[in-house]
Amino acid sequence: MNQTPADLPERWGGKAEKIAWTGSVAAAVLASACCWLPLLLLTVGISGAAVSAAFAQYRPLFLGVTFAFLAAAFYFAYRPRRHVADAPASEAGKDACSAVPAESATCCPPAGSAGWTLQKFNRGMLWAVTAVVLAFAFFPNYVGALIGNPSLTSAEAAQGSVVLPIDGMTCEACAVHIQANLAKVPGVTRAVVSYKDKNAVVMAGPGVRREALVEAVEAAGYRVSAPAKN
Numbered sequence: 001m002n003q004t005p006a007d008l009p010e011r012w013g014g015k016a017e018k019i020a021w022t023g024s025v026a027a028a029v030l031a032s033a034c035c036w037l038p039l040l041l042l043t044v045g046i047s048g049a050a051v052s053a054a055f056a057q058y059r060p061l062f063l064g065v066t067f068a069f070l071a072a073a074f075y076f077a078y079r080p081r082r083h084v085a086d087a088p089a090s091e092a093g094k095d096a097c098s099a100v101p102a103e104s105a106t107c108c109p110p111a112g113s114a115g116w117t118l119q120k121f122n123r124g125m126l127w128a129v130t131a132v133v134l135a136f137a138f139f140p141n142y143v144g145a146l147i148g149n150p151s152l153t154s155a156e157a158a159q160g161s162v163v164l165p166i167d168g169m170t171c172e173a174c175a176v177h178i179q180a181n182l183a184k185v186p187g188v189t190r191a192v193v194s195y196k197d198k199n200a201v202v203m204a205g206p207g208v209r210r211e212a213l214v215e216a217v218e219a220a221g222y223r224v225s226a227p228a229k230n
Contacts, residue, residue, distance in 0.1 A: 031062035049221020
């Protein structure tokens, strides 16, 4: 099929739109890697604190790239297009349609109908891609609701506990990782790590040393800061 120079913008626009889709999804996945990657690594027993911190540092950049690609995808999907009816038809196409009897004219679809249907499909796909992009981009903002936010009961708090201020957490997923490490310390009955408060509250027996708890936090890839002085 011969292509005229007028067809090139349409063909290039279609490829650019798909590139924008792919780029927005990839950038959104990287933007939320600081949160979902530690959870993934935790399932295989690997600390992802260093990787999480690295991705958290570049999260604003990844988010900017994400929405730039998404804006480009919407531009290509909703930009004004050259209608098929306005395009120069080939002589063979004209002869083929003119040769069809009037009573069988329905075999020739209206000009531009196929392109319009494809355009609707592409726009629908774009909105589906947008939902995926937003789900990944804002994953750190709602992951706490997915994994729960445990807290100590009043009875547990009355028994006494050890509070460890923690540095280096980037989202609720980090708290889950630290909490799992603290729970492995012999003598610990319960540990609650709060990303919001940046600390860990640990219920432990009298034989548990604070140093052992600090080592568990550091083994997860995070740091226990010195408690604030009054």
